[in-house]
Amino acid sequence: MSRLEVRGLSVSxxxxxxxxxxxxxxxxxxxxxxxxxxxxGKTTCIDAVCGFVGASGHVRLDGRALDGLPPHARAxxxxxxxxxxxxxxxxxxxxxxxxxxxxxxRWWSLLADALAPRRTRVDVDWALDALxxxxxxxxxxxxxxxxxxxxxxxxxxIVSRPRVVLLDEPAAGLDPSExxxxxxxxxxxxxxxxxxxxxxxxxxxxxxxxEEVTVLDFGQVIARGxxxxxxxxxxxxxxxxxxxx
Amino acid sequence: MLTYRASGVVNFAHAALGMFCAYAYYELxxxxxxxxxxxxLPARVPVVERPTVFTALVAVLVMAAVMGLLQHVLVFxxxxxxxxxxxxxxSLGIFLYLQDLARLRFRKAGAASFEITSFLPRGSRELFxxxxxxxxxxxxxxxxxxxxxxxxxxxxxxxxxxxxxxxxSEKGALLLGLAPDRLAAANWALASVLSALSVILITGITKxxxxxxxxxxxxxxxxxxxxxxxxxxxxxxxxxFAIGMAQSGVLTYVTRADWIPGWLxxxxxxxxxxxxxxxxxxxxxxxxxxxRDALVEQxxxxxxxxxxxxxxxTVLGGAAVAGLWTLSSQWRLAIVVSVIAATIALxxxxxxxxxxxxxLAQYAFAGVAAxxxxxxxxxxxxxxxxxxxxxxAVTVAVGVAVGVPAVRxxxxxxxxxxxxxxxxIQELFFNSSAVxxxxxxxxxxxxxxxxxxxxxxVGADNFRPAFGTLAVVLLALACVAVANLRRSxxxxxxxxxxxxxxxxxxxxxxxxxxxxxxxxxxxxxxxLGGVLLAYQLPTLSPDAFLVVGALALLxxxxxxxxxxxxxxxxxxxxxxxxxxxxxxxxTSGSSPEYQFxxxxxxxxxxxxxxxxxxxxxLRRLAxxxxx
Numbered sequence: 001m002s003r004l005e006v007r008g009l010s011v012s013x014x015x016x017x018x019x020x021x022x023x024x025x026x027x028x029x030x031x032x033x034x035x036x037x038x039x040x041g042k043t044t045c046i047d048a049v050c051g052f053v054g055a056s057g058h059v060r061l062d063g064r065a066l067d068g069l070p071p072h073a074r075a076x077x078x079x080x081x082x083x084x085x086x087x088x089x090x091x092x093x094x095x096x097x098x099x100x101x102x103x104x105x106r107w108w109s110l111l112a113d114a115l116a117p118r119r120t121r122v123d124v125d126w127a128l129d130a131l132x133x134x135x136x137x138x139x140x141x142x143x144x145x146x147x148x149x150x151x152x153x154x155x156x157x158i159v160s161r162p163r164v165v166l167l168d169e170p171a172a173g174l175d176p177s178e179x180x181x182x183x184x185x186x187x188x189x190x191x192x193x194x195x196x197x198x199x200x201x202x203x204x205x206x207x208x209x210x211e212e213v214t215v216l217d218f219g220q221v222i223a224r225g226x227x228x229x230x231x232x233x234x235x236x237x238x239x240x241x242x243x244x245x
Numbered sequence: 246m247l248t249y250r251a252s253g254v255v256n257f258a259h260a261a262l263g264m265f266c267a268y269a270y271y272e273l274x275x276x277x278x279x280x281x282x283x284x285x286l287p288a289r290v291p292v293v294e295r296p297t298v299f300t301a302l303v304a305v306l307v308m309a310a311v312m313g314l315l316q317h318v319l320v321f322x323x324x325x326x327x328x329x330x331x332x333x334x335x336s337l338g339i340f341l342y343l344q345d346l347a348r349l350r351f352r353k354a355g356a357a358s359f360e361i362t363s364f365l366p367r368g369s370r371e372l373f374x375x376x377x378x379x380x381x382x383x384x385x386x387x388x389x390x391x392x393x394x395x396x397x398x399x400x401x402x403x404x405x406x407x408x409x410x411x412x413x414s415e416k417g418a419l420l421l422g423l424a425p426d427r428l429a430a431a432n433w434a435l436a437s438v439l440s441a442l443s444v445i446l447i448t449g450i451t452k453x454x455x456x457x458x459x460x461x462x463x464x465x466x467x468x469x470x471x472x473x474x475x476x477x478x479x480x481x482x483x484x485x486f487a488i489g490m491a492q493s494g495v496l497t498y499v500t501r502a503d504w505i506p507g508w509l510x511x512x513x514x515x516x517x518x519x520x521x522x523x524x525x526x527x528x529x530x531x532x533x534x535x536x537r538d539a540l541v542e543q544x545x546x547x548x549x550x551x552x553x554x555x556x557x558x559t560v561l562g563g564a565a566v567a568g569l570w571t572l573s574s575q576w577r578l579a580i581v582v583s584v585i586a587a588t589i590a591l592x593x594x595x596x597x598x599x600x601x602x603x604x605l606a607q608y609a610f611a612g613v614a615a616x617x618x619x620x621x622x623x624x625x626x627x628x629x630x631x632x633x634x635x636x637x638a639v640t641v642a643v644g645v646a647v648g649v650p651a652v653r654x655x656x657x658x659x660x661x662x663x664x665x666x667x668x669x670i671q672e673l674f675f676n677s678s679a680v681x682x683x684x685x686x687x688x689x690x691x692x693x694x695x696x697x698x699x700x701x702x703v704g705a706d707n708f709r710p711a712f713g714t715l716a717v718v719l720l721a722l723a724c725v726a727v728a729n730l731r732r733s734x735x736x737x738x739x740x741x742x743x744x745x746x747x748x749x750x751x752x753x754x755x756x757x758x759x760x761x762x763x764x765x766x767x768x769x770x771x772x773l774g775g776v777l778l779a780y781q782l783p784t785l786s787p788d789a790f791l792v793v794g795a796l797a798l799l800x801x802x803x804x805x806x807x808x809x810x811x812x813x814x815x816x817x818x819x820x821x822x823x824x825x826x827x828x829x830x831x832t833s834g835s836s837p838e839y840q841f842x843x844x845x846x847x848x849x850x851x852x853x854x855x856x857x858x859x860x861x862x863l864r865r866l867a868x869x870x871x872x
Contacts, residue, residue, distance in 0.1 A: 050751065075753035087748035089741045091548055100741040101752035103734035110762055113733030114726040122734075156752060 001063055002027040003195050004049075004079065004164045009057035011041075011048050011219075018044045019055070020219040026164050026197050029190035033210035033227075034199045037239055041219040042199045043084060046166045050074055050081045061163060075101075078163035082170060086153045088141040094152050095137040098124040098159045127159040130192065131185055147178045154185070164195045171202040183209050207231065215239065258339035262312055262437055263444030265343045270305040270445050305445070306438050313437025317430050323853050330603065330803055331852050333660070337800040338848030345845060525650070548598060548740060548808035549864060554728030561814070562721035569710040569717070577708040583824045584716045585777045587817025590802040591723060591810065592770035597799070598808035599736060600763040601743035603660040605795045606647060609667035610768040611775030612790030613674065614640040618779045633776040637769055643670075644768020645761055652760045655746075667792045716777050723770055724810050730766070731810075739763060797821070804851050806860025815859055 006024040010017065019041045026032045036042050048055035051071040059066045059079075066074050075081075080101075089097050102122045128134050131151045141149055150170055157165045170186075171179045183205050189196055200206050206213060207227040215223040215230060217239040223230055230236055316339060324332050551557075565584065569577055589611055596602050617636035621627045627635065647666050654662055730736045741749040742759045750756050779785055798816060805815030818824045855862045 052747065052750075070755075071747075071750040072753050072755045075751060080753070081751050083748060083751070087745050087751075089744040089748065091740050091744050092737060096737050097741075099734060100737045100749070100754060103737070105734075105738075105755070110730075110735055110766075113735040114729050117729040117731075117733035117736075160753060 003030075003062060004197070005058075005060040005063075006049055007058045007060075009045065009048055009055055009059070011044050011053055011055045018219050019048060021057070022216070022219070022221055024049075024197070024214060026195045029193075029195060030212070031186060031190065031196040031198060031210050033206040033213035034197060034216065035201075035203070035206055035213060035230075036216035040216040040239075042216055043168055044219075045216070046081055046168050046197075046199060049166060050079060075160070075162070078160075079166070080157045080160060080162040080164075081166040082153045082157045082168055084168045084172060086149050088149060088152055088156070090141050093138050093140060094133065094144075094155075095124060095128070097141065097152060097156050098127055101156050102127075102159045124159050127155045130158070130188065131155045146173050147175075150174065150182075151185070158189065158192070158194055161192070162194060164197065165189070166197045167199060169200050170198070171200050171205050174202075176204075179205050258316075258336045258343060261340045261343040262309065262316075263440035263442075265347050266305050266309045266312075266441035267444040268347050269308065270301055270441075273301045273304060302445070306441055309437045309441035310434040313433040313435075314430055316437070317433035320849055320853065321433075322429070330597075330807070333603075334800045334803045335849050335852040337796050338845045338852065340845070341797060341800075341848065342845030548731070550732055551728040551810055554725050554810070558721040558725050562717050565717045566710075566714050569713040574708045577710060577713055579822065579824050581708070581713045581716055581777075581781055582822045583817040583820060584713070584720050585774050585781060585817075586798060586801075586820035586823055587813050588716075588720050588723060588774035588777065589771050590798055590805070590813040590816035590820075591720075591727060592767040592774070593799055593802045594807060594810060594813045595727060595730075595739075595770065596763050596767035597802075598806075598812065599731065599739040599743065600760060602651070602655070602760060602763065603663070603799075604651075604764075604767070605660055605664040605792060605799065606667040606670070607767070607771045608790045608792065608795035608798065609670040610640050610644055610771035611778060612787070613643050613670065614772035614775035615779035615785055615790070616674070618776050619785050633779075636776055637772040640772035640775070641765050641769045644764050644771070647768075648761050648764030651764070652757050664792055664795075667795060671787060671791065712780065716781075719773060719777070723773060724813075727766075727770075728810055735762070800848050804848060804855075804858050806858035809860045811860040811863075812858055 002025040004024070004026040006022065009019055009022045009024070011019040022041075022045060024032070024034070024045075034042055034045065044053065047053045048057075049059055051066070051069055051074050059074075061074075061077055061079050064077070066077060066079065069077070089100065092100070099122060102124050104122075125134070125137070128137055131154055133148065133151055133155055136144060136148060136152070141152060144152065150173070154165075154167070154170060157167070167186075171182055174182060179202055186196060186198065186209050198206060198210060207230075210227060213225065213227055213230045214221055215233070215236050222235045222239060223233045225233070320335050320339065321332060324335055565580055568580055572580075589607055592607050592610070593604070596604050596607075614633075614636045617639050618633045621632035621635055622629070625632075647663065651659055651662060651666075731739075738749070738754045738759050741752065741754055742756050746756050749759070775790075778789060782789060798820065801816040801819050802812055804812075805819070806812030851859070
């Protein structure tokens with residue numbers, strides 16, 4: 001049994017089937033890629049797995065069924081995502097952005113917070129260190145360059161020590177050297193106990209980092225295998241050429 | 246709706262403008278003088294000796310168009326890129342200004358002194374066995390004609406197409422060579438003319454014209470427009486008719502039905518039921534988490550982390566207490582009024598400033614607490630500390646009950662829904678004979694451990710400082726607690742929700758729970774203010790908790806700085822009858838009768854100059870000095 005198990009996931013908007021009976025597996029310590037041309041349903045797939053859109057099918061994390069749970073409950077269970085457009089909390093400092101995700105909530109939190117606001121010292125610095133953001137902790141997200149903002153989004157996703165993180169185009173807008181550096185950071189995540197599902201357009205990054213890659217087109221899985229197998233698959237070439245022609 | 250299309254403003258002053266024009270119309274018909282809506286210009290100019298209906302109507306509608314244009318050019322165009330809430334505040338400023346000006350310009354005030362005549366056909370005919378006066382048919386026909394004409398104008402003409410394009414994307418329209426500015430101006434003028442025309446028509450039938458009630462027609466109008474999704478004329482017209490018919494239908498039913506208990510004010514049922522239906526409809530269409538492509542319209546001033554709340558509370562609170570024990574009784578009254586207003590404003594800081602939920606129901610919450618306290622203390626003989634505490638608990642429950650459906654809507658929709666809830670609470674609860682009704686209630690003075698904490702007293706001892714001290718201490722404690730929440734994980738989660746609900750949910754924040762907690766805290770603070778108000782006012786009547794008060798205080802809080810505790814304090818100081826008005830009335834010799842008109846104008850000016858509020862401006866100034 002793999003750590004994250006997705007079976008028969010389908011999403012339809014009216015008559016349009018955006019995701020059609022997709023199966024996905026992310027194992028312990030694995031980095032799995034999900035690629036496909038524009039509009040293939042990759043982001044919708046992440047939305048559905050994390051509970052942001054209604055979907056049929058089953059999602060299991062460590063054997064526990066997450067079907068029907070709202071997004072925040074799935075995040076607390078250890079299934080966390082990032083966004084294509086980063087979506088940081090611009091009013092908060094970088095460290096506070098991480099605290100939102102890391103601080104535990106109890107039923108008495110409200111009362112305790114009103115009396116003694118700084119009693120909890122949640123450690124978020126390890127996540128900043130893991131992504132090389134040590135010096136940016138007190139900055140506002142707007143003050144950072146685009147590449148660093150993406151890393152903050154990633155840090156916020158891993159700071160709660162999730163079981164699986166789903167990354168939606170983490171390399172979008174990065175230059176090749178930044179993208180290579182990001183690849184190194186991603187490779188270090190399994191050692192922290194975090195498995196990764198990576199969605200990106202940057203083939204160099206995806207095929208370089210992932211052990212297994214799934215290819216989507218028009219909401220359906222058209223290929224699956226190691227990077228070498230996928231690269232050689234004629235169906236994949238057709239799907240990509242079909243959209244670039 | 247037109248103005249929303251033209252400049253993305255939900256204009257709370259829309260019906261107020263119509264109200265002023267209706268007054269002007271009747272005045273013009275009666276005296277031949279046109280009253281001008283600007284301070285500084287002569288109050289009125291003679292037009293013709295005995296104007297006919299036609300000339301009077303044309304003159305007034307032209308004035309309406311000019312007023313619309315002025316609003317656009319002077320107020321809303323400079324605010325184009327300001328946060329939406331700043332524009333709402335500006336429209337509230339205009340609302341207060343027009344309302345007060347109507348009171349000043351038309352001194353005979355009160356509908357009775359006017360000869361309100363309608364030029365619609367008289368007589369009546371039967372429809373489905375019910376006698377319907379002809380003028381209703383005429384009104385309905387006019388309304389439908391206008392809606393169809395407007396619909397056609399926007400659907401098929403180049404002007405309409407351009408307006409819709411500019412509403413979708415101002416930049417895009419600019420690139421296509423359209424002039425969004427001129428379009429917006431034309432739409433403002435048109436909308437103002439329509440508002441004036443419809444208010445004149447309606448008052449001709451109902452024979453009721455009143456600066457406040459008529460201006461508040463804007464709430465059902467906005468509700469109807471909301472059902473139309475702020476863009477469909479057909480839906481909005483149908484919704485408008487449905488509301489009107491439902492109201493009279495419910496009225497007929499309610500006056501006959503026996504099962505409705507006697508303590509429920511029947512007129513209240515009539516006036517609030519359609520609201521509740523609309524709110525239900527709006528809420529039903531909402532979503533708990535916005536969709537991926539949903540427009541994020543809110544942008545609020547930044548919320549600084551309070552630095553030394555304990556020190557600040559001690560110093561300010563100490564100053565207020567010192568003032569209470571040394572100054573004259575009128576000053577003591579002003580300080581207490583400010584303290585109470587600041588407490589209620591603080592509830593807006595939590596809900597609107599920290600979590601981004603614009604609520605216009607805060608005064609209604611305060612009223613629930615005030616009336617419950619009065620009832621518990623006077624009728625149930627529950628002693629002092631317990632009656633207000635129970636009342637606050639009840640209010641928190643009401644606040645959460647309002648919050649549960651409200652978490653599904655956001656932004657301006659939420660503002661209108663909460664305004665509707667406030668009206669419903671006002672009509673059903675405050676006017677009910679079970680809690681005192683219009684006559685008002687007297688609250689027995691509080692006392693604790695044999696110490697008299699009452700406010701009023703006979704003679705020079707009136708407005709006793711002991712009560713004021715209690716109020717100051719409670720406000721200081723509330724401020725420190727709110728400051729602590731803001732700095733704690735709870736506050737971080739609130740700000741996260743305010744910034745981006747989807748991202749907050751992805752970070753494991755229970756958005757619904759975060760909002761409901763804020764509703765609970767905020768209604769608790771409003772309740773604290775309401776309880777203090779119950780003890781401060783000589784008699785407790787529903788007038789103290791009207792939705793207009795909530796609008797004014799929210800506007801003041803926004804000016805003070807909606808996202809910081811300083812903002813609540815500033816709002817308290819600025820509140821009507823508070824310390825600043827006392828200062829103003831004491832030093833300058835200006836006539837106090839223009840006070841509301843001037844403060845309405847001041848609201849508009851400050852909203853334009855400092856869209857982030859006074860607190861933000863002070864903070865920037867401090868930063869510049871430090872540098």
